[in-house]
Amino acid sequence: MGIIEKYRKYLPVTDDTPVISLEEGNTPLIKADPIAEKIGEGYNVWLKYEGLNPTGSFKDRGMTMAVSKALEEGSRAIACASTGNTSASAAAYAVRAGMKCVVVIPEGNIAFGKLAQALIHGARVVPIKGNFDDALDIVKELTEKYPVTLVNSLNPFRIEGQKSGAFEICDRLGKAPDYHALPVGNAGNITAYWKGYTEYRDDGKIDTLPKMLGFQAAGACPIVTGKRVEKPETLATAIRIGNPASWKQAEKARDSSEGLIDMVTDDEIVGAYKFLASKVGVFAEPASAASVAGIFKKANEGYFPVPAPGQGKKDIVCVLTGHGLKDPDRAIKCIENPKLLMPILKRLSELREYDPGKRSDEVYSSCARRYGGPAA
Numbered sequence: 001m002g003i004i005e006k007y008r009k010y011l012p013v014t015d016d017t018p019v020i021s022l023e024e025g026n027t028p029l030i031k032a033d034p035i036a037e038k039i040g041e042g043y044n045v046w047l048k049y050e051g052l053n054p055t056g057s058f059k060d061r062g063m064t065m066a067v068s069k070a071l072e073e074g075s076r077a078i079a080c081a082s083t084g085n086t087s088a089s090a091a092a093y094a095v096r097a098g099m100k101c102v103v104v105i106p107e108g109n110i111a112f113g114k115l116a117q118a119l120i121h122g123a124r125v126v127p128i129k130g131n132f133d134d135a136l137d138i139v140k141e142l143t144e145k146y147p148v149t150l151v152n153s154l155n156p157f158r159i160e161g162q163k164s165g166a167f168e169i170c171d172r173l174g175k176a177p178d179y180h181a182l183p184v185g186n187a188g189n190i191t192a193y194w195k196g197y198t199e200y201r202d203d204g205k206i207d208t209l210p211k212m213l214g215f216q217a218a219g220a221c222p223i224v225t226g227k228r229v230e231k232p233e234t235l236a237t238a239i240r241i242g243n244p245a246s247w248k249q250a251e252k253a254r255d256s257s258e259g260l261i262d263m264v265t266d267d268e269i270v271g272a273y274k275f276l277a278s279k280v281g282v283f284a285e286p287a288s289a290a291s292v293a294g295i296f297k298k299a300n301e302g303y304f305p306v307p308a309p310g311q312g313k314k315d316i317v318c319v320l321t322g323h324g325l326k327d328p329d330r331a332i333k334c335i336e337n338p339k340l341l342m343p344i345l346k347r348l349s350e351l352r353e354y355d356p357g358k359r360s361d362e363v364y365s366s367c368a369r370r371y372g373g374p375a376a
């Protein structure tokens, strides 16, 4: 069941709304003890692994709503500017709805996996010389002049769909977490999560609200400095944004929740990215790791107090917004190149032929002895 069917009561849909769904949502909330150990005593850390949505990112939650409503309103085409994930999602949902899709992307600055998705789903991909903010200006103009629906997070239905992530977290924990950490780019997601939590509180589903902890990349942190960034730079291309469309709403989420919006360096992002993959077993794209890098940073600064005796453990949820496979190049760049084992492997197969009954570890050890490889 997709998020529209599951949370219909909280969404602006009627019986006449055609539901365009790829069964998005229902993503796992994974307990991450290796992260909790680094935060300090008295904390649980949970990862909302949004990379397991149908197109590999949280964008699908908003896209099912935006495309369903566009179709209901009679639109035959959608368009977006994108750092990659929105275009991948828009392209897939457009196929589902039988609509055309145009995506404008900053040339050379979107991860390969995301570009592949938009292309294979048949979207019209328009690369521009410029950054995401320039691409968004172009798409806004396009959708004002032509009968094409804008499906960036400026489209209010995107925010409506994305708030379902907050509902799922509360349904799973039986309450709101104490802290909710997430990467911030165009700031649609922090806006959406805060809306979701407050609506659940107003409906009596939860009693408390989390502190919202948003993290921007140091080279693209306009909300942190209060100044638009003309040339945003970060390896986390998904959050390489200098003038967030939902800037004001993000500040509201920060201030109403008594949370914060801070920045993390690319080194901190890569550190968290590698930690997630190698210590937790979860592969998320670099931008996603900003949430974990952020809580590591705040823990080092002593931000998380030890809970008072009898208070029980506090819960921190980090949203991992996109799958690691979206950006395989980054993974390869971050690791040591594997040693070339071909000469040994060739002889391994020869040995196997000679003695097929041998276990592979025995074969490896004898090869290593003969040819000077490392011990098994």
Ligand SMILES: Cc1ncc(COP(=O)(O)O)c(C=O)c1O
Residues within 6 Å of the ligand: 057, 083, 084, 085, 086, 153, 183, 184, 185, 186, 187, 188, 189, 190, 238, 239, 285, 287, 288, 321, 322
């Ligand atoms: C993987 C990933 N993380 C985070 C973000 C930032 O989300 P928002 O623009 O809603 O702040 C994006 C946006 O494209 C994204 O693709």
